[in-house]
Amino acid sequence: MNLNSNANGLAGLKVMVIDDSKTIRRTAETLLRKEGCEVLTAVDGFEALAKIAEHKPAIIFVDIMMPRLDGYQTCALIKNNPQFRGTPVIMLSSKDGLFDKARGRIVGAEQYLTKPFTRDELLGAIQRHVGQPA
Known part of the structure; x- marks a missing residue:
């Protein structure tokens, strides 16, 4: 998938951004909305x-x-729920x-930014x- 293909690959994808910084939430939300994602904060x-x-x-991004x-506790709670483990x-x-x-790995995070x-x-x-073609 080409990352420059605006809104094609990520259109409608629900992405959650959890951060107590309004700046970080707003930055991520703006970037992701431009790509067509539905952003929850x-x-x-x-x-x-x-x-x-x-x-x-x-997919969930957590501070x-x-x-x-x-973030560690939040991630552990998400991963301990069978519905959201994946x-x-x-x-x-x-x-x-x-x-x-x-x-982060111990509590089940896939990646660290x-x-x-x-x-x-x-x-x-x-x-x-998420973006892998099925």
Whole structure:
């Protein structure tokens, strides 16, 4: 799939972005909407879990450092639910540590992106985990 094929491959794809930073949510939402994705956002894990159950996104991007329920806990809860175990979860963090990446793997995250992420990183993650032709 060509990442420049605007709105073709990703049109209608439900993507969830969970981050307590309004800037990050808005940036990701703008990038993904341009590609034709349907974007759901949440400020923390609690808000996200309710929306995930209702909307069933195809892929979830989750920030690690959040109040109340952090990204690791959120990812673990998603992966512990049989209905969403297969949903790819991509961790987002401003830290690029080996420990953080390992911890993300332990709770079941498919990938780890360091913030600030680029458009290509965001779309590349979607293509890698969802965008494969069936």
